[in-house]
Amino acid sequence: MGIISYxxxxxxxxxxxxxxxxxxxxxxxYPTFHAILKYRLAHKLYQRKHYFWARWIxxxxxxxxxxxxxxxxxxxKGLFIDHGTGVVIGETAILGDNVTLYQGVTLGGTGKxxxxxHPTLEDNVMVSAGAKILGSFTIGENSKVGAGSVVLQPVxxxxxxxxxxxxxxKKDNVRIPRTDLDQVDLPDPVLDAISELREENNxxxxxxxxxxxxxxxxxxx
Numbered sequence: 001m002g003i004i005s006y007x008x009x010x011x012x013x014x015x016x017x018x019x020x021x022x023x024x025x026x027x028x029x030y031p032t033f034h035a036i037l038k039y040r041l042a043h044k045l046y047q048r049k050h051y052f053w054a055r056w057i058x059x060x061x062x063x064x065x066x067x068x069x070x071x072x073x074x075x076x077k078g079l080f081i082d083h084g085t086g087v088v089i090g091e092t093a094i095l096g097d098n099v100t101l102y103q104g105v106t107l108g109g110t111g112k113x114x115x116x117x118h119p120t121l122e123d124n125v126m127v128s129a130g131a132k133i134l135g136s137f138t139i140g141e142n143s144k145v146g147a148g149s150v151v152l153q154p155v156x157x158x159x160x161x162x163x164x165x166x167x168x169x170k171k172d173n174v175r176i177p178r179t180d181l182d183q184v185d186l187p188d189p190v191l192d193a194i195s196e197l198r199e200e201n202n203x204x205x206x207x208x209x210x211x212x213x214x215x216x217x218x219x220x221x
Contacts, residue, residue, distance in 0.1 A: 006037065007027070010032075010033050011024050014026075014027050014032070014080065017080045017082070017100060018080075018082060031081070031083075031084040032081040032082070035065045035067035035081065036069075036075070036081070039058065041057060043073070043074075043075075045071065054072075055071065058070060066086060067084040067085075067087045068089070069089045072092065073089045073091060073094070074094045074095070075094075076096045076098075077098070078097050078098040078099070079098075079101070080099075080100045080101070081100075081102075082100065082101070083103040084101075084103055087103065087104065087106075089107045089118075090117065091117070091118065092109075092117050093118035094119075095120075095125075096121060099123070099126075099127075100127070101127050102129040102131075102147075104130040105127045105133075106131075106132045106134070107121070108132065108134050109134065109135065110152075113135065113136050116136045119133045119135060119138070120137070121138075122138065122143075123141045124141055125139050125140075125143050128147035129148070130147055131146065131150070132149070133151045134150070134151070137153060137154040138155070139154070139161075140154075140155055143155050143156075143157060143160070146161060146163070146166075149161055149163055150163075151165070153165075153166070158171060
């Protein structure tokens with residue numbers, strides 16, 4: 001794709017997904033525009049095994065834009081990174097077409113894998129601010145990851161994932177019934193764990209009181 005075609009495509013993508021843009025010229029002010037443009041160049045160098053120069057471009061771009069895209073990542077058409085500060089895309093990450101990432105998103109590894117270490121995001125996936133997707137697995141097409149979520153397992157297509165660790169709360173736009181939803185219908189694993197500990201503590205207290213009464217009554221053998 002030539003530079004003019006790329007610019008036209010980016011204008012269309014940003015116009016579609018960011019209501020803040022008011023003119024086509026503003027696309028040149030967007031960090032995502034510069035980060036993806038430099039990624040395309042670095043990726044070509046990486047494919048030709050010019051690893052040093054590929055990383056040199058990507059690291060300079062990361063310092064300037066706050067968006068770190070490893071040149072080894074495979075990225076389809078129509079990627080949009082909104083704001084972008086703190087976004088990290090790992091070396092073996094694969095992104096399909098029309099993926100949207102918000103600030104603070106990490107597509108990383110767990111440090112345990114070899115070879116394919118980073119996630120695959122299929123077409124039309126949206127990852128909200130601060131979310132972390134860690135490991136070599138797939139987020140299915142048309143899925144959404146909620147802000148601040150930490151996803152450690154595969155997600156089927158057409159799902160909504162929230163929480164730490166990430167849990168599926170919608171599939172095919174239908175809410176999945178759960179008993180562990182908080183007041184805003186989002187899983188809260190920390191609160192759930194605290195509630196379980198309180199219940200266990202209360203049961204232990206009750207059993208201890210019963211045992212004390214039995215000892216005083218001489219009923220314990």
